[in-house]
Amino acid sequence: MVVALVLMLVLNLWLEAHATDLAAAGRRGMYAQNPNAFAPHPFSFAIWLPIFVGAIGFTLFQALPQYRANPVLDRVGTSMAAGYGLVALTALVALPLSNILVALALLAMVTALYAARGCDAGAGRWLVRAPAGLFTGWLVVATTLNLCQLLTSQGLVIDARLAALLMLGAALAGQDIVRRSGEPAVAVAIIWAFGGILAAHPGEGQLWAAAGIGLLVLAARFQVHRPIAPARPPVAAGP
Template structure:
């Protein structure tokens, strides 16, 4: 956890370039508006709260924490490695591999939260389920954005082809998120964070290309409908909301 946060401060030490500068250098139509990245503040705060909670002596034999400890650690490691690589180099194919690894770790955590059999206690809802579900959703969107930026880094797609590619990426992202929500029993936290990302893409690329705007709307509707459909089930609502 300390590693993933500390890794973002290399430019302050005169090492590498800020992640924002790297992102601007390979900005695409699916890069969210700048304000969207403020979500990293709550995400980092959530992971700090999770780390403190799971480190308490009383939690050493907690069945939930024991089931997600290693994939969560892998996700935090991946976030740190991605930040270091991106600041030192660029949003290249290597950055895609790192972020995909991170997403796989988080999806493993997500699946175990979905499948967990007993009811979450209040502390678990706020300090485990909330931060890790939110981080999973944001990394889902970030992986899609990173792939798009990497393609631009290698000169793939330009002009109309760029619009078509970006539109397809947004739609595929919406389908992936909807599948994650559907299989995730309508996780409302995941849905809300992914909708945040879609809104930021609409506010950026959607103002440049109408096709991107329509793709974000379609994806958003798909996410909302899937979430509401799954939350009709009392068991699913109880699982996530108590």
Template sequence: MTDGRRADAVRAGAVLAAAVAQIAGSPLGTALAGRSVGEVSDATRALITPAGYAFSIWGPIFAGALAWAVYQALPAQRGRAVHRRTGWPLAAAFAGNAVWELVFPLVGDRVPVLPAVLLFAIVAAAATAWARLQAMPLTGLPRLLPAAVTGLLLGWVTLASAVQVASAGVALGAPAQGAAAQVWAVVALAAVATLGTALVRVAQVAAGPFALAVVWGLLAVAVDGGPGVVTAAAVAAAVVVTGTLAVRVAGRRGRGALLVG
């Protein structure tokens, strides 16, 4: 085996192992801590914590990640440029998810800064894969799977990072309710809308999955039934991101690539 093929095999194996690890991470973390991610999240609930159903988005993310991990590990696929460019960043993001799922139930309410730092690292890894995908000339399945997975993952963790910071604040003693909490919630939602809109505006591929995940989370914040100003801000943020995507799609050829990958 040549050095290039050996490196491809190592990378492909790392992606596959990390994709499996993030699926196993949540039940393992619950078993080790004696409590679930949801229980810790409820104990440090902030005004921008989405309704519980929103977290079901991890199902498609995990399934897509595993499907891509298996596909890119096939001998004929390992050397493709798209897999070489996105493999290590996505492996890092998946592994980061697995570690976060272990850490958050254990210390999420006692050392909340640690899972927050981990989540920002996951965002950075997913964003690196996303950026590398934008210039890839491939079409079809070789890019569709990593593009869709990366878009969904980056969109969700973009919102989740804001929620994590808010929850960490509550765990550290910041008020969970009241005027100050509402102001910070609106600022956080505005930040998510600004970042989400900016990425949709510059995206060349997979803007659809990214925007879908962001809007899914924002609407779940609105559905959660918090103060009216927070609900309005969440809905407005979702409308802005959706509108930006609609404008991009309406004025562009190759809409399929922009929307999906």
């Protein structure tokens, strides 16, 4: 986990990254080479700060003596290390392979998030599940954005209508992950990305409609599964 974290930090923060790198995208003009209606505003990439902080927090938490031999954290850490390492490698490769690496990173992070379902209280909640959920949600959007990049580079126009459909698809995927993992940070990352897409394309009504529906889809998970108040005990009948 430490090696993967250091690799991701070095390649994404200090080296001159490739133009298709997810972190470098904000610095280089929001995927300017292949513009599309799904591309978010550069401010969206600020989410990398809490992602990096979460990765560091989990690494330090897992290194504590009382948790070094924890089998759950071992499974979570292995999958998270794979996710961080795969994303780090996107700084070194061209677009088609970068897409594959990000998709594999998403699979690794979903695996980590499902393995962390037992970490639902205290430090485990905020230092294990929340960081994994935030990164997973961002990778849901990043995988879709990278696909748009690839299709645009091949001549397909990703207009507002198609981008709106992709936003709905990302919301449905995120809702399913949240439902299975119980981690709302996944939805937080996706909603943040939707805000970036709207900020980049403020005049596209179809995107606003898709974002609104997507928000309802993500919120429905919490509404449907909200605990129900216990029923009142029956009142004894009189004589």
